[in-house]
Amino acid sequence: MITARDAGLVACRSCASVWPQDQATCGRCGARLQSRDTGSLQRVWAWWAAGVICYIPANATPMLITRTLVTKQDNTIVGGAVEIAKHGDVLIALVVLVASVMIPVGKFLAIAYLALTLRRGTVQSAHGRQVLYEVVDFIGRWSMIDVFVVAILSALVQLSVVASIRPGPAALTFALSVIFTMLSAQSFDSRLIWDEAQLDGPDTPLPDLDTEPAAPRPDQPQGETS
Amino acid sequence: MQQPTLQDAPGPTRDSDGAELIACPSCDAIYRVQVPPKGGKAVCARCKTVLIRPRRKAGLRIIALTLAITILVTAAVFFPFLEIHAAGMGNRTSLLDIATSFRSGILVLVSVSTVSMIVLIPLLRTALLLYVLVPVVFDRPPARHAREAFRLSQVIKPWAMTEIFAIGCAVALVKISDLARLDFGPAFWMFCLLVVIVVVNDAYMCTWSVWKSLEDRA
Numbered sequence A: 001m002i003t004a005r006d007a008g009l010v011a012c013r014s015c016a017s018v019w020p021q022d023q024a025t026c027g028r029c030g031a032r033l034q035s036r037d038t039g040s041l042q043r044v045w046a047w048w049a050a051g052v053i054c055y056i057p058a059n060a061t062p063m064l065i066t067r068t069l070v071t072k073q074d075n076t077i078v079g080g081a082v083e084i085a086k087h088g089d090v091l092i093a094l095v096v097l098v099a100s101v102m103i104p105v106g107k108f109l110a111i112a113y114l115a116l117t118l119r120r121g122t123v124q125s126a127h128g129r130q131v132l133y134e135v136v137d138f139i140g141r142w143s144m145i146d147v148f149v150v151a152i153l154s155a156l157v158q159l160s161v162v163a164s165i166r167p168g169p170a171a172l173t174f175a176l177s178v179i180f181t182m183l184s185a186q187s188f189d190s191r192l193i194w195d196e197a198q199l200d201g202p203d204t205p206l207p208d209l210d211t212e213p214a215a216p217r218p219d220q221p222q223g224e225t226s
Numbered sequence B: 001m002q003q004p005t006l007q008d009a010p011g012p013t014r015d016s017d018g019a020e021l022i023a024c025p026s027c028d029a030i031y032r033v034q035v036p037p038k039g040g041k042a043v044c045a046r047c048k049t050v051l052i053r054p055r056r057k058a059g060l061r062i063i064a065l066t067l068a069i070t071i072l073v074t075a076a077v078f079f080p081f082l083e084i085h086a087a088g089m090g091n092r093t094s095l096l097d098i099a100t101s102f103r104s105g106i107l108v109l110v111s112v113s114t115v116s117m118i119v120l121i122p123l124l125r126t127a128l129l130l131y132v133l134v135p136v137v138f139d140r141p142p143a144r145h146a147r148e149a150f151r152l153s154q155v156i157k158p159w160a161m162t163e164i165f166a167i168g169c170a171v172a173l174v175k176i177s178d179l180a181r182l183d184f185g186p187a188f189w190m191f192c193l194l195v196v197i198v199v200v201n202d203a204y205m206c207t208w209s210v211w212k213s214l215e216d217r218a
């Protein structure tokens, strides 16, 4: 196994093709070529800080303002979950807490961990950190669900005096926090995780790509092509 | 590898015997390309990232599914698909109402990003994919700027959040169940279908194969 950089080449992260090291743009897809994204960590930390800063007011100010005939209620994210739990829906309350507190906080910690261990090293394997990165990258978008719920409720619950729901300022700061955290994760160049790993020297022959055949399906004869 | 051949032709670098190379975008390992059989996949031996995953009739299927997504999103924009009733009063709402529900002051920014994430970006992405894939699938030369279009469609992919929005609908229903009675309009079920199609469509898409065919036909 050998990396494109060790072979004196540069890989395109957008289309996976391989080019001479001094080439600036990919000839197949037109993307900018960079053997390692040198500005990656600065951008990761900048977006990360922006995300954390927005996450604080997102928790301190109300997300939903509910008015009914008799009550007016400002709910923060955690307050809303507690409210749901008091109604007896403990499971739903847990889902809300996981989605709006555990996942964002977990993402902040995970990104910080991945960025810090690049410099300091770690006992955790590169593969373990790659998996962690993929999980963070995948799960980031799902935090937007809270903002969408607020949008749905504010549009739907407009029953004049009987009940109405309005979004609070936390809707904006929470949305920004999610967007900034997504940008932070996207800025991370995962190839940096693998760089310390010991590899074969640059003179080893290149391996063939491993291929796996399709899982056999009983309803289809093997070898059929289209 | 002995000497990476720097050919005169402006193609990608090949191995010394002319074999095509592929690099893993996640860990930078390089391999000689072996295209797996249809339905199979090629995986990076170092980090297990799936690099090539060709599917039978993928092009036609993606085009059909992408068309379906375009129609469904457009329909959900205008047709009301959620409805509530409480104390004799009712309200129904379409995707457009929801996306523009943050009306006061600075919260308009949230409206703008919601509209983008659940309507504009998904529709832009389907338009780009159709523009790129239709000529390729019907054996025509690629459309002008097809490379830029396909690259843009890949960049905006994480920001198209239709499936997340659909789960959001379900959560919203639970949240107001003690406040009001809630009905689904027919478009709500259309929307559930949309989520399934989005997920299946992404499973069919092998970016390496698309880039390869764009290059081969150029």
Ligand SMILES: [Zn+2]
Binding pocket: A012, A013, A014, A015, A016, A017, A026, A027, A028, A029, A030, A031
């Ligand atoms: Zn490229």
Ligand SMILES: [Zn+2]
Binding pocket: B024, B025, B026, B027, B028, B029, B044, B045, B046, B047, B048, B049
């Ligand atoms: Zn890899």
